[in-house]
Amino acid sequence: MKEAKILIYDGSFNGFLTTVFKAFDERIEIADIQKNSVAQRGLFSDTETVFTQMDKAKRVWNGIQKKSNSAIKNIYFAFLSESKGIELLLYRYIRKLFSPIDMVHLNFSDDTILKISQLAKSVGREKHRMEAFVRFQLTQDGVYFANIEPDFDVLPLITKHFRSRYADQQWLIYDVKRKYGIFYDLHSVEIISLDLQDIHANSIQKSSVFTSQEYDFQDLWNNYFKSTNIKSRINMKLHTQHVPKRYWKYLSEKKQAG
Amino acid sequence: MSFERIKEKLNILADAAKYDVSCSSSGSKRTNNNKGLGDSSGMGICHSYTEDGRCVSLLKILLTNHCIFDCAYCVTRKSNDIKRAAFKIQEVVDLTINFYRRNYIEGLFLSSGIFKNPDYTMERLIMVAKKLRLEENFNGYIHLKSIPGASDELMREAGLWADRLSVNIEVPTISGLKLLAPDKKHEDFTKPMLKVKNEIIQYKEEKKIIKSTPKYAPAGQSTQMIIGATGESDKDIMYSATHYYKNYNMKRVYYSGYVPVANDSRLPAIGSQVPMLRENRLYQTDWLLRFYGFSVNEILNDNHPNLDVEVDPKLSWALRNLNQFPIDVNTADKHMLARVPGLGMKSVGKILNARKFRKLNWDHLKKIGVALNRAKYFIVCESRHWERRDLHATQIKGLILQNSQGKFRGNYSSQLSLFN
Numbered sequence A: 001m002k003e004a005k006i007l008i009y010d011g012s013f014n015g016f017l018t019t020v021f022k023a024f025d026e027r028i029e030i031a032d033i034q035k036n037s038v039a040q041r042g043l044f045s046d047t048e049t050v051f052t053q054m055d056k057a058k059r060v061w062n063g064i065q066k067k068s069n070s071a072i073k074n075i076y077f078a079f080l081s082e083s084k085g086i087e088l089l090l091y092r093y094i095r096k097l098f099s100p101i102d103m104v105h106l107n108f109s110d111d112t113i114l115k116i117s118q119l120a121k122s123v124g125r126e127k128h129r130m131e132a133f134v135r136f137q138l139t140q141d142g143v144y145f146a147n148i149e150p151d152f153d154v155l156p157l158i159t160k161h162f163r164s165r166y167a168d169q170q171w172l173i174y175d176v177k178r179k180y181g182i183f184y185d186l187h188s189v190e191i192i193s194l195d196l197q198d199i200h201a202n203s204i205q206k207s208s209v210f211t212s213q214e215y216d217f218q219d220l221w222n223n224y225f226k227s228t229n230i231k232s233r234i235n236m237k238l239h240t241q242h243v244p245k246r247y248w249k250y251l252s253e254k255k256q257a258g
Numbered sequence B: 001m002s003f004e005r006i007k008e009k010l011n012i013l014a015d016a017a018k019y020d021v022s023c024s025s026s027g028s029k030r031t032n033n034n035k036g037l038g039d040s041s042g043m044g045i046c047h048s049y050t051e052d053g054r055c056v057s058l059l060k061i062l063l064t065n066h067c068i069f070d071c072a073y074c075v076t077r078k079s080n081d082i083k084r085a086a087f088k089i090q091e092v093v094d095l096t097i098n099f100y101r102r103n104y105i106e107g108l109f110l111s112s113g114i115f116k117n118p119d120y121t122m123e124r125l126i127m128v129a130k131k132l133r134l135e136e137n138f139n140g141y142i143h144l145k146s147i148p149g150a151s152d153e154l155m156r157e158a159g160l161w162a163d164r165l166s167v168n169i170e171v172p173t174i175s176g177l178k179l180l181a182p183d184k185k186h187e188d189f190t191k192p193m194l195k196v197k198n199e200i201i202q203y204k205e206e207k208k209i210i211k212s213t214p215k216y217a218p219a220g221q222s223t224q225m226i227i228g229a230t231g232e233s234d235k236d237i238m239y240s241a242t243h244y245y246k247n248y249n250m251k252r253v254y255y256s257g258y259v260p261v262a263n264d265s266r267l268p269a270i271g272s273q274v275p276m277l278r279e280n281r282l283y284q285t286d287w288l289l290r291f292y293g294f295s296v297n298e299i300l301n302d303n304h305p306n307l308d309v310e311v312d313p314k315l316s317w318a319l320r321n322l323n324q325f326p327i328d329v330n331t332a333d334k335h336m337l338a339r340v341p342g343l344g345m346k347s348v349g350k351i352l353n354a355r356k357f358r359k360l361n362w363d364h365l366k367k368i369g370v371a372l373n374r375a376k377y378f379i380v381c382e383s384r385h386w387e388r389r390d391l392h393a394t395q396i397k398g399l400i401l402q403n404s405q406g407k408f409r410g411n412y413s414s415q416l417s418l419f420n
Helices: A013-025 A054-067 A069-080 A086-097 A111-133 A155-165 A212-227 A236-242 A245-250 B003-017 B089-101 B118-134 B152-161 B174-180 B186-209 B234-248 B276-291 B313-320 B345-354 B362-368 B393-402
Strands: A005-009 A030-035 A046-049 A143-148 A170-175 A180-184 A189-192 B058-062 B107-111 B141-145 B164-166 B221-227 B252-257
Touching (some): A005 A013, A013 A069, A013 A086, A054 A069, A054 A086, A069 A086, A069 A111, A111 A155, A111 A245, A143 A245, A155 A170, A155 A180, A212 B089, B003 B089, B089 B107, B089 B118, B107 B118, B118 B141, B141 B152, B152 B164, B186 B234, B221 B234, B221 B276, B252 B276, B276 B313, B313 B393, B345 B362
Parallel strands (some): A005 A030, A005 A046, B058 B107, B141 B164, B164 B221, B221 B252
Antiparallel strands (some): A170 A180, A180 A189
């Protein structure tokens, strides 16, 4: 019997796909797939580091896409959930996809399939939330700037949405938790990593980074938010269900009165 | 612009517009292909939620709350002694653009009190939309109110700039309208609706032949009814809603529990409770009609003119039709699966897919997300365990109420005390 191996990759999605390629190609018995930043050696298994190779990653991507478009979407979304052990779960999922049974990604009676589709759904929900909860503030340099702190790594998923919506303004969305952002310069979107010192939450303190009108508009929005409420129908439980408290920090309408 | 003055106007004119519940921003097909601002081709987005739990998707304001009419149910009626204000056209444009650029909103919902006459008002609304589209290159969502009594010419133009148009029918029965809004005629509401419906059909036909035909109200039209203001039954409301869905191709009918805004002997007094539970049951019924393949007379008819407040309308229907159950989830067709209490359309889809691979048991159903506490009385699956007792409708209802929680349960606890 072949010995099970732990494969270590660089943490990127393409790195993961390369790992999958290697496992299939060399018929490796997989004990686990781990990111190099959090890798833990197993007591009884070998480890091997896999180097990301775009052509191999691409072949896996294409192969899955040929099976089903919704499966490749599920895989990418679930990967971005960063949930513990996601790699091994995805590896099992992909193995099932390449079994001779047709349309196996729709077999919701299978635990792995159901779990991946549920994870993908959670990530999709977070993506949608970020499309809703980003609040741009206009800086003196004419860039619309926003901080976010999403539960999952959804920046790659929201790029397209913001690019097609705000095609005529420069904007930057920065993920505070993961310390990188996406910046649109009126032509294309680039991933930028920077270590921001000031986190611009919705504090009542004014920062000189932003235009003075910026605060007037936040004030108007804040006012609008209050006047559109119907007091005789108040339902805070429903309110926090839709806008969970962990997102309030960056929402200008949730700013406390100064 | 003077922010203080704008703020004051915004407070007054947003406050007056909030009783309009429509806030959808989906269903349009306006893409940003001119490197302009905004895109409304995707699904709708709720950017925030008010503390009463309603979605905030559009900047929803009145152009003015001056009004020549005196409709009893309306907060901006002529005889009401409130602060009045009016936006300039450019002010609305600036607010919309600046809110949109900060990702606060999906677009604009513009309504208005009627000043001078309907056509004069409608013209002003159209000017705002036209300015946004032509001068600001704005591709976000625009919902305009069709002003009752506006001319066909103006309605035709409105649809060229707006994504959605709506006239609120407000009072579901004609007799109620006579009582509460004596200055308005039923035809004033239906005439613009009919015009918009016909234009939509015509533009769609032309589009098939000439690709460059402009869009006309791509997100269709909607309407709203106030409930609990004139003593109408649920049957009156839903039959009326069905009428508008069918004859005017409505995308949505909204139901708005009447919030008392006037001391008027014709209406519930100020301080009476807003009928939120009833509103909820009406929306559930609306969904059953639009997505679950029910027809209105199955749910509401002369024997059952009102919905059961204790349980949802699907469960209520199933309890009246126990002879059609139990069904086998592994063989039943989609139509019948959709009728099982506790099964939503998402679950139905998952079941249909999953059962191609194996026969499903209780465990599968639970993991898929079926509400078994309700469904278990109405289905059988790959298991030797199912509800074998020949229970009466009242027994099932009692068991379900006993083993579940409802968000409005506090409001009707009388029945429950039987079991405690």
